[in-house]
Amino acid sequence: MAIGIFDSGLGGLTVWAAIENRLPELELTYFCDTRNTPYGVRDADDIYSLTRSHVHALWNNGCNLVILACNTASAVALRRMQEEGVPDGRRVLGVFVPIIETLTERQWGDNSPPREVAMKNVALFATPATVSSRAFQRELAFRAIGVDVEAQACGGVVDAIEEGDMILSEALVRSHVEALKRKMPNPEAAILGCTHYPLLQEVFQRALGPEVKILSQPAIVAESLVDYIDRHPEMKSPGSGNRFLTTGDHVRNSDHATRFLKRKIVFEAVWSGTALEC
Ligand code: DGL
Numbered sequence: 001m002a003i004g005i006f007d008s009g010l011g012g013l014t015v016w017a018a019i020e021n022r023l024p025e026l027e028l029t030y031f032c033d034t035r036n037t038p039y040g041v042r043d044a045d046d047i048y049s050l051t052r053s054h055v056h057a058l059w060n061n062g063c064n065l066v067i068l069a070c071n072t073a074s075a076v077a078l079r080r081m082q083e084e085g086v087p088d089g090r091r092v093l094g095v096f097v098p099i100i101e102t103l104t105e106r107q108w109g110d111n112s113p114p115r116e117v118a119m120k121n122v123a124l125f126a127t128p129a130t131v132s133s134r135a136f137q138r139e140l141a142f143r144a145i146g147v148d149v150e151a152q153a154c155g156g157v158v159d160a161i162e163e164g165d166m167i168l169s170e171a172l173v174r175s176h177v178e179a180l181k182r183k184m185p186n187p188e189a190a191i192l193g194c195t196h197y198p199l200l201q202e203v204f205q206r207a208l209g210p211e212v213k214i215l216s217q218p219a220i221v222a223e224s225l226v227d228y229i230d231r232h233p234e235m236k237s238p239g240s241g242n243r244f245l246t247t248g249d250h251v252r253n254s255d256h257a258t259r260f261l262k263r264k265i266v267f268e269a270v271w272s273g274t275a276l277e278c
Contacts, residue, residue: 001237002027004063006054009037009162010257011196012069015095017261018218019067019225020242026229028239029063031270038158039072040127040194047129051077060091065235067225068091071193071217072127075135091235097139098224099191099217104143108227117144119189123180123212125204126193128153136193150184152176154194161196164256169201177207189213199260230231246272 005016009032016030033039033054039047051073058066068074074094081092101108104117124136131153140147154176160169180187190212192198198216205214229236246253248268257265 001062001064001235002029002233002241002243004019004058004066005030005069006051006058006066006073007032007068007070008039008050008072009034009196010253011157011158011161011194011199013257013261013265014195014198014218015067015069015221018222022219022222022226023229026236029058029243029245031058031245032247034251034253036247037162038127039070039076040129040158041155042129043077044076044129044133047072048077048080052081055092056080059087064090065232067091067221068092068094069195069221071095071195075126075130075133079135090126093228095195095217095221095226096135096193097192097217098220099126100136100139100143101224103147103189103191104140106143108224114141114145116142118145119213120147121184121187121189122147122149123184123187123190124149124193125154125176125180125190125197126151127158128155130193131143132163132243136191137237148184150180150187151165152180152183157200158193158194158196161199162256164198164259169200172196172219173200174207175201177204181208186210188217190216191215215249228253236274247271 003026005012005028037038055066055140068078074096078094131151137149140243156172157169160172165177190208198218201216246267250267253267254265
């Protein structure tokens, strides 16, 4: 049983790489829905039904634990899926809460009342759907008081990354950072709230300035998985090796992924619902 990692596209590979680095003994099945990416410009029902069907495909093929390495799916679909009920022995985890716990200096499971935290002015960069869900502000309000969050919907960035157009992606990042700074001139911290954005972390840092602390999800999510696996060792059992599956063009995905991660990644094409064999 491998652990499933799901994203709409290639951005979740940033989370895959951090998990693989931190927990090399785990077997991981990366599954992306490139045929339908980007999710961040879709409406909530659409994001929910696409996410739900792909997570069920992973569950039905033996990945008992699925990580949504996608903020858009985590923000828009995760709570609805959990409310609808998760089948026995299966779990789905998002990437949103670990970064909020880091920002609010909390350990997992610390449900104490909201309190003041060090960071007061926080910039959030995310997809249009994540920003309009307000999931980040909701989760933050459970844990912290007095934090001013300015969110910037970064239209176009995910498409440009998926197309492999890094010149356009970098130009878009710079213009989104400028737009954010017009609303919040001096953020103390910035959250890269889309798993595609760590691929452009240096561009964000240059545009924001060296004094802004960037909170990037991959390492934080990997660390929180270490903790989860310690508490749920049954989720860690042998699978059929690391695999990379896509609903899109596997050759293109392999080329772009190899370029992004600077190591050879070979995707296999699958249709949602076919045997994924985790
Ligand atoms: N990488 C995803 C996220 O973290 C998905 C972006 C998209 O499909 O728009 O939000």
